[in-house]
Amino acid sequence: MKETGISRRNFLGNATTVGLAGVVIPALFSNCADGQANKSVAIPDMLDQAPDGPVLKAGLIGCGGRGTGAIVQFLSAGPNLQVTALGDVFQDRLDTCRERIKKSKGQEVPLANCFVGFDAYQKVIDSGVDIVLLAAPPYFRPEHLAAAIQAGKHVFAEKPACVDPVGARSIMATSRKAEGKGLCIVAGTQRRHQRDYVATYQQVAQGLIGEIVGANAYWNGGKGWYIKDPDPKWSEMEYMIRTWSNWTWTCGDHIVEQHVHNIDVINWFTGKHPVKALAFGNRIRRTYGNQYDNFSTDFIFENGMHEHSMCRQINGTTNNISEFIQGTKGSTNCQNTIWDLKGNVIWKYEYPLDKQGKPTRTVAVDPYLQEHIDLVTAIRTGKVINEGENFAISTLCGIMGRVSAYSGKKVTWEEMMNSDLKLGPKVIAFGPVDIDKTVPLAGEAYIPEPKRPDSQKQI
Amino acid sequence: MKKFLIWFLPGLILGALFILGGGKAITATSTNDYCVSCHIHPKADASWKKSVHYETKSGIHIACVECHLPPKGQGYLWAKSTTGMRDLRSKWTKKAESFNFDARRNLEAANGYVYESSCVKCHENLFPSKLSKDGENAHLYYTQNREIKELRCINCHLNAGHLIEGYSHGSNSTFGSSSSAPKALFTEPSRVAEFKNFTENIPKSAVSFNMVAIPGGTFEMGSPASEPFRKEDEGPMKKVEISPFFMAEIEVTWDEYLIFYAQTATSERTADIKVVKEDAGSKVDAISGATPPYGQPDQNWGLGQRPAITMSYHSAETYCKWLSFVTGKKYRLPTEAEWEYADRAGTKTPYFFPGDPNKFERSGLKARFFKNDTTVINTFVLYRGNSSAKTQTPDKVKPNPFGLKNMAGNVAEFCSDYYAPEAYSFLTDGIKDPKGPASGTERVIRGGSFLDQANAVRSASRDFTKNDQWLRTDPQMPKSIWWYSDCFNVGFRVVCEYDQNTGKH
Secondary structure, eight states: OOBOSOOTHHHHTTOOSSOOTTOEEEOSSOSOSSSOOOOEEEOOOOOSSOOOOSOEEEEEEOOSHHHHHHHHHHHTSSSSEEEEEEEESOHHHHHHHHHHHHHHHOOOOOGGGEEESTTHHHHHHTTSOSEEEEOSOGGGHHHHHHHHHHTTOEEEEOSOOOSSHHHHHHHHHHHHHHHHHTOOEEESOGGGGOHHHHHHHHHHHTTTTOSEEEEEEEEEEOOOOOOSSOOTTSOHHHHHHHTGGGOHHHHOOHHHHTTHHHHHHHHHHHTSOOSEEEEEEEOSSOOSSSOOSEEEEEEEOTTSOEEEEEEEEOTTSOOEEEEEEEESSEEEOSSSEEEETTSOEEEEOOOOBOTTSOBOSSOSSOHHHHHHHHHHHHHHHTOOOBOHHHHHHHHHHHHHHHHHHHHTSOEEHHHHHTOOOOOSOSSOOSSOOOSOOSOOOOSOOOSSOOOOHHHHHHO | OHHHHHHHHHHHHHHHHHHHHTHHHHHHTTSHHHHHHHOOOTTHHHHHHTSTTTSOTTSOOOOHHHHHSOOTTTTHHHHHHHHHHHHHHHHHHSOGGGOOTGGGSSHHHHTTTOOHHHHHHHOOOSSOTTOOHHHHHHHHHHHHTTTOTTOOHHHHOTTSSSOOTTOOOSBOTTTTSSOOSOOOOBOSOOOOOSSSOEEEEOTTBSOEEEEEEEOOEEEEESOOTTSTTOOGGGOSOEEEEEOOEEEESSOOBHHHHHHHHHHHOOSOTTHHHHHHHHHHHTOOSSOOOOOOOBSOTTTTSOOTTSBOOSBOHHHHHHHHHHHHHHHSSOEEOOOHHHHHHHHHTTOOSSSSSSOOHHHHOOSSHHHHHSOOOOHHHHHHOBOTTTSTTSOOOGGGSOOOTTSOOSSSBSSEEEEEEEOOTTGGGGSOTTEESOOOOSOOSSEEEESOOTTOOGGGGSTTOEEEOOHHHHTTTOOSSSOOSSBOSSOOSEEOOOEEEOOTTTOOO
16 A cells, blocks of 8 residues: 555644644534434543642542553543542452552552442442542443442543443433533543544544445454452352453453444444444353353444444454444544555554654553543533443443344344343342353254264264 | 404404513513413412422422423414414403313323423423433433424423322332222133123123124125225225124223233233243243333223223233133134124214214314214214213213124224235125234224214224334333333223134134
């Protein structure tokens, strides 16, 4: 592919890399869950640091690896930011997190504000914080978000939003409640806070690739993490929560838990979401948990457009974590490059130069940090951002794919919006977990099994 | 000249008021006191004062015009002028006693004088903190389906501005627990040895109902092109033969239906899915029945001998299966052909009683100017002209020649046929016991209801279920398969099969 001499300046004038202000882009939050175009909302400046202001106290719910990372990034987002409360169901996870915060940011969370148990989330919310970071397993997210917004807290919520349609509707309604209260919700779908993605989005929104006519979303990677030697003293509930990304009820399966990122990018760029899904998937290499290790989904939009989504968690296969969108005038990888219909590069994101003046491949501010800068900026400038509904929609798209693959049947958005599917046991308590743990098998078995010619000879 | 004055004087006065008094006149004629000075319906003021719009948390009383006129700048002046003229004309030409206020205290009427734009003007935030889970689901549905015009705030909040005693829009788990039915129990179903009218006793209940023996015969199904108000789907007319069967004298009453409900109801909503699966297997040895309704199925009109309403087609079908199960007979819904045959009872005229639909009709321009004589239809049919917009007990009407009551009017009735507008063109002349199209989505309903004008209670008039529309404001997920939240003028009537050869039914 030959690069043309056209630089992004031809299209963006003298705008700088950071200067993404004032461009009206749709889809920061949406009114419509029926595949229609979203509301247009101006995105705020993507600053390198959040502005100064009165102290903002944060509480963290879910002190695992992601939670710990999120709270450290939050504390790095600007001046006068504190963490004053921690909550988890496991003491050891909480202790490790508290230790790491102390080491890397020098802040010591008072022991009186460290809560352990299934009700720890409420105690964190009630401890006098301004912001709550939600990083418990996705199963718990709808309940945690509802409690945080009810109590009037701003929220950073990790993705995915939920694991089932009941949870998705709860997140949608809670987001509306947040809107009514002027509260911010920033979601952990961090590509929306990644400067190269945002710049590419602007080009697409301004029509550089024409009308969008097709899309692909990929998360094909290696196997996920698990715990090889679980402590025999753990109850089943403890084991499942500690290995939450391996169980459908706790994480939603990887098409939801991980692939939601890519599905969300396509929703964001198109300003719509699919209204039908026909998927297949299965479990050919995974040996733990009860989820699949690969999905392939044909997502169909209201206007008939198709989006092919693939996700796989199997080692030793070709990896690809990306998106692709085809337009009538060109195509894009959504991250940094736009091609014309002949394959010539017509636009490229200009990454910042390193100290030696060489071009880099990374954005100036890590998106995992940027999302917290954007959250704190929104709170301190009073320009509310609310990504709750969008991440509920993208999560529900993943769930729609999962349900289709598990059932082998076509699934519609309307069915999802009307479904009472709620995963998980009736009671959340340590002990045995009373749910169906079998791996779903689509369709019907071949009966009777055909006799092989060689086995007939042996008879 | 008098007519001229009645039509134009109000306009003239209003016009003069606007020009001379301007804003002051508009304000003066928009106060509650001014409204109530004419709107003397006995309950309007009192019920408003008992409503949540009077006793608000912020201490503000929501005034008449804030709901009964659109917001300023959104057609306010226009609506004020037109409704004002209409009101003045009524004030001068009609007597208060001639108004049936009760008939106007329902959703359909309220749609005419409550403005959606006014609801959402004040209620900017549809997701307040205290919104319940059901409320969240309902308001999500509302905000995500704004293109559906029939989806209005008052569908669920009809009592917001004026208190309606007993109104509820919520899960109703105690519904039907206090049935008016007598308490002595039947232990056995009725035995029927010959093809004669009989009374069925529902076992383990004190409820019985009459079944009429309908002799077999042949009739012309549909209506001739010359019939007034005829619609395309009523033809082409076909000769149809019907085998003998029993048909219930009246529409299934609440007393009857509540026995089924009490004996089979389940609170487990997941059972819905199980039932559907069981139905697919078609082997029924125990019947799982309805889950609790949402809202007030009888619309607070009362239970007892009034026809049961708001149950879904699926419920009606399940009721028949249950009734067959407990009586050992073959009860089911009538086919469309059986229904029309039984309704006509040998007649070939638009109704099973003498009369011209044109002369009974009250809608349309012609009817406004010519006072029609509706004495005959009033004795046989409960329809818009005489129903007070409610169901009524069966003793209010005379039976048709077969002895069946309320075949026309009261409530429209489910038939087992799938509806297709062109269904009759597929019938061969002389066909015996047709069952309608093999597949479809909506079912036939027949007979018209208390909401219909004379044109729609004709013997040939056809209508059909509207499943999605009738479940619009059910906020449950998934929506109930047992109760319609938005349909209250359809019920059903059972038939019992009779086998000519063996005498079994």
